[in-house]
Amino acid sequence: MVGEAKDAETNTGPLDGLTILDASRVLVGPFCTMQLGDLGADVVKVERPDGGDQTRGWHPPKYGDSEESAYYMSINRNKRSITLNLASEDGRDLFRELAAKADVVVENFRVGQMDKWGLGYEDLRAENPELIYCSLSGYGEWGPDSSRPAYDIIMQAEGGMMSITGPEDGPPVRVGVAIADIGAGMYAAQAILAALLDRELGDGTGQKIDVSLLDGQVAWMTYMASNYFATGDPPERMGSKHPTIAPxxxxxxxxxxxxxxxxxxxxxxxxxxxxxxxxxxxxxxxxxxxxxxxxxxxxxxxxxxxxxxxxxxxxxxxxxxxxxxxxxVKDMDEVFDNPQVQARGMHRTVSHPSAGEVEMVGSPMHFSQTPTSIRQYPPELGEQTAAILRELGYSDAEIERFRDNDVL
CATH class of the missing domain: 3.30.1540.10 (formyl-coa transferase, domain 3)
Known part of the structure; x- marks a missing residue:
């Protein structure tokens, strides 16, 4: 929780002093929480004991002798990893203890799963009324499709992006990165920051945030949607051309x-x-x-x-x-060899215990007084489990008992 005034010499960023409990995995949630971590928050990443975040195994490629995928490394810096078996009552109790001390919870389980575990917003706010609780899903928490699973390419298709992307006379094409996840992750980070500000300026209580991949893709239609509203004609694929500017x-x-x-x-x-x-x-x-x-x-x-x-x-x-x-049209080699990209700090490296020097994209957010930072390499699975539980007051013997009972 936010404490006393920050020491300028030890400040890690504008969110220094905030704790984010990250119960998300794959891309949309981890991308959101990495941004909050870059801004100085302490992000505690909760993972399954049996393999953790699925993206850890999404390789090749991977770094050196590490078993961590390049994909996982790209979106999980500035976090601490704790393993918790949320299918166990002890695991859920430990999650509740962590949530009681957190400023924000981020989760992207299937809609309703956290409520079934007794870890939904209403459950956790009873103990921590200041909590900001952000749920991420494919279609949102209500509506006829709320229970459907979602994948980026499906969201790009359903949200309209693929209808306007690709050559004029060719097939629809998805944008080359998972923009449905990344876009929703950006909206989620923005919403969390707004909710935190509202908490500080308001009565001190938190609130629930619901962000979906589909909503994000529809919102990104912006002027293409307005063109449709104005004419009644759905925009078509134009390759790299612009509908209202030429050339x-x-x-x-x-x-x-x-x-x-x-x-x-x-x-x-x-x-x-x-x-x-x-x-x-x-x-x-x-x-x-x-x-x-x-x-x-x-x-x-x-x-x-x-x-x-x-x-x-x-x-x-x-x-x-x-x-x-x-x-x-630059490829990745040319992008990161660009003097402007280098001058802006967008090509960074961090030392990892098993992968060596890991290259990664820097943060695009630049502050004059509280700059972003890369303080922690993407953690190995459960690397900080014991340390985090000790912060809750558990002894080494109790932690070992949790391990023996498959809680961690």
Missing amino acids: YQAFPTTDGYVVVAVASENIWPRFCEAIDRADLLADERFERNSDRVNNRSALDAILEAELSEYTTEELLNRFDDHEVPASD
């Missing part, structure tokens, strides 16, 4: 692709000059952005023929000289 897309070159963003009227003349096609400025079909959108097919044909005569580097140099936003 704003990837074009093939002699050796790859170049991506351009002519996102305002004052960029259009510079774009035409960069490719030595000032004649396009006199073409009434392309005078304004709305004209270019309405005559997109004709414009695309001209630009595809023109840009395909250049190498990617030649075009990037020309666009840079004329202040036209452009890029090549």
Whole structure:
């Protein structure tokens, strides 16, 4: 729980002093709680004794001699791991003790499972009325589909993302990372922070938060949904193109692709000059952005023929000289070799006891007074179990008894 004023010299971030009890696994919950951990919270990750978080075994790839997958490593730093068998009464009692001292509980079990165990919000708030309780699920806690299991690709399909992603004449394509999980994890972290602020500014009591993957995907439709509401026509797949800006897309070159963003009227003349096609400025079909959108097919044909005569580097140099936003399409090697990415601290390493030096993505949140930090490598299964139970006042003999009874 939040205590007295923080010592600036030992402050680990803006959430220093908060305790998060993380009963989630796979991606949506762990991604949420990693963000809270990066912000300085003490995140206690509760895992099953028989293997823990499923993603630990999602390899290859894995790091060195470690049995931990790269997937697990990517979303579980700044946490301490305790194993608890929640199918046992002693395991549930220990969870209740931890929740009584926590600021936040995050869980993503099947809807209703925590209530069956007596670990739902109403159960835990009786002992800890200040508790923020965040439940994550595929479809949410009410509605006709609330009991259905969910997977990212299904959510991208049901939420509309796949209907607008992929080549114009090709099949629907899922976004290459699990954005349904990641998006819901971001919404959950945002909701938790808002609930914590409300608790501090209000009467000091917590509340229940319900975030679903499907809701997050529908919310991410933003202007695509508004375009549909305004016209009644569902948007279709456009490859890399933009529905209301042109040109704003990837074009093939002699050796790859170049991506351009002519996102305002004052960029259009510079774009035409960069490719030595000032004649396009006199073409009434392309005078304004709305004209270019309405005559997109004709414009695309001209630009595809023109840009395909250049190498990617030649075009990037020309666009840079004329202040036209452009890029090549970078792979992961190029992304993390980018001086800007390095300058922003987005490529980090942490020492792990069995995996050695583990590379990972940094935090995108930058604070002037309470910076984020990587204080703890992704923990091995149950690595801090004894230490966490000692903090609750249990002796080594009692902890050993729990182990003997398959509680830990």
